[in-house]
Amino acid sequence: MAKLSIHDLDRISERVKRTTLLREGAGRAKITVHMGTCGIAAGARKIMNTLMDEIAERNITDVILTSSGCAGLCSREPMATVEIKGEAPVKYVDLTTDKIKRIFEEHVLGGKIVEEYALARGSERMS
Amino acid sequence: MNDQVQEQNKYRLHCMLCAGTACVSMKSLRLKEVLEEELKKHDLDKEVAVVLTGCNGFCAVGPIMTVMPDGIFYHSLTEEIIPHLVEEHFLKGRPVKKLMFTPPEEEEVVPKMSDIDFFSRQTLVALRNRGLIDPEQIDEYIARDGYKALAKALSEMTPEDIIEEIKKSGLRGRGGGGFPTGRKWEFCKNAPGDVKYIICNCDEGDPGAYMDRSIVEADPHAVLEGMAIGARAIGANEAYVYIRAEYPLAMKRLMLAIESAKEYGLLGDNIFGTDFCFDVNICHGAGAFVCGEETSLIASIEGRPPEPRQRPPFPAQSGLWGKPTNINNVETWANVPSIINRGADWFAGMGTETSKGTKVFSLVGKIANTGLIEVPMGITLREIIFEIGGGIPNGKKFKAVQTGGPSGGCIPASLLDLPIDYESLNEVGSMMGSGGMIVMDEDTCMVDVAKYFIDFCVDESCGKCSTCRDGSKVLLDILERICHGEGKEEDLDLLEELSAAIKDGSMCGLGQTLPNPVLSTMKYFKDEYLAHIRDKKCPAGVCKALIQYCIDPEKCTGCTLCMRRCPSSAIVGEKKQPHKILLDKCTKCGICRDVCKFDCIIVE
């Protein structure tokens, strides 16, 4: 192992950045895939896997991916909620792998809501 | 760059499982295995990472796990519950309420760690990485700005600049004395000599204290980086960490940290391509309390019996092998990188006039949230004990808190609003010490407490000074007499005089502070001493010679439980009739009181 230069510290930080951000609960954007029994049955796992692949392939560091329970709208599963820091969350319904790829590209990375797949903005509060 | 860290970038959830000594003793390492098995079963092992961290601090409710990025805090985990947890939370995304924390006296759970009072009221500097990194992965430390301060110190600062910054920050020693760290470094830097040494004191001998262990377990690189910066400032190239032999986990992590820092060239020759060379050695403690005192610690490293010697000369002039030596406590070192990174003004912005920054305390005794906390200097005892600590369990009343280790003092309820710093604690007859806090409730006898601590010091006195060696024994004799109901009023004067003599006539801090528990309890709880002496009573019902157990016949239902449990067959009675205690057989062990469901055992 070669000795580190000062510059190498930044290089290492950058590489571990996704891990660090996740641990600090701080990301630029957060995507929640609803994974209740209904969601899983409707294919939420595929949505989750697609997102994980997108993040890994593009080496995205500042997007957090989580799951939550059934969102209460089982007929429109699979569903996901996209939250860009400082903006209201947006719920997307009836997802497919192609749809979620587009949402990832346009909304999560590009900042533009994909209106045609969106259900509603805003989110009910967790009690 | 190691593969494990690279791998972790792919996970969407990180289970930060506490692997501090307390949680490990509650089988948290086994939990890791079970978790990983369950995750595999559900095909989640590529999505959810299990990361072992250092001590989280909330040791009362271990084993602990925080799930990031959401910060869901789970406690008191068991092997049996893991399958349910994995299925609900990690597969279905439904965090499991029954494993979340409910504050004492409340009903609603608090899901997030950041919302729990125990955590939300803390300010982390020395412990800033606790629970956030795997202490065995140097890359994770680097990713949280690790070794940046060393880079800055080596590339942008002169040794004088470093010392100036530490002086300006107001950092004072966290190991007991509270000496200004920057000034200490300056003495050592200015001492003549080519060879100088750095020592890290991780002897931590105070009963109930585990601040230093926890820092080393959770973030060993912070200590190493602080030491490297200090070495640069002073002109030292070699260091020793003197660590208690009873800390195997801390020792292992420290050794690993030294190894990986060496591999990266962050220790060794020409660090960051500069002319600065620095090596760290580990030295196992010799086991006695007095080994933590700096001159005996140095003697112990040199292979001599650990006995304090007269100062001056101070270690800064003539320390290890007669060379100028700078010794600081673990926590002091761990503060250094943040001060260099964030600046002296940031650090000095926290705390009081004379005491800047934060302090780590271990909170033990009769307190709901036992654990390890870091809080700004100037916080009140009330905030620590009632807000962070969750108050006294079982509806009991607070009586006193003992701070400063075995030779600290007991502080009564009337002083709960005292903002704590080095000076205020001294003024009330106690001290900061290394940050131990033992909380006592109404069932504690203060004479007995004084006796306990003096007994500790009698055992731990190295025997060199007669005041400490013999004086402490006489103190103990008198206290024992009082607890046996054989005390006289003159004893109180004698205790006071003797205490003054021990303070004056002893060479090291042990003798100079050992009478504190006696003096402070006499000052604040004189009534209790008098009750023992005049009335031959122990108001708290602790001193066996002065109490009697009996059964309240009005309340006793004759359930026979106490009779069956009494180890000395001292309880007699018929079923459904009030029982009686035979005083000549009773050994006052208190088991009957503990088992009685109707609260009818009276202690007088």
Ligand SMILES: Cc1cc2nc3c(=O)[nH]c(=O)nc-3n(C[C@H](O)[C@H](O)[C@H](O)COP(=O)(O)O)c2cc1C
């Ligand atoms: C009896 C006795 C025991 C001590 N034990 C410790 C100890 O366990 N850890 C520690 O850091 N300092 C201990 N000290 C204080 C050290 O002598 C020394 O002041 C300290 O390590 C200096 O570091 P600091 O300036 O960073 O606090 C002890 C002092 C005395 C008198």
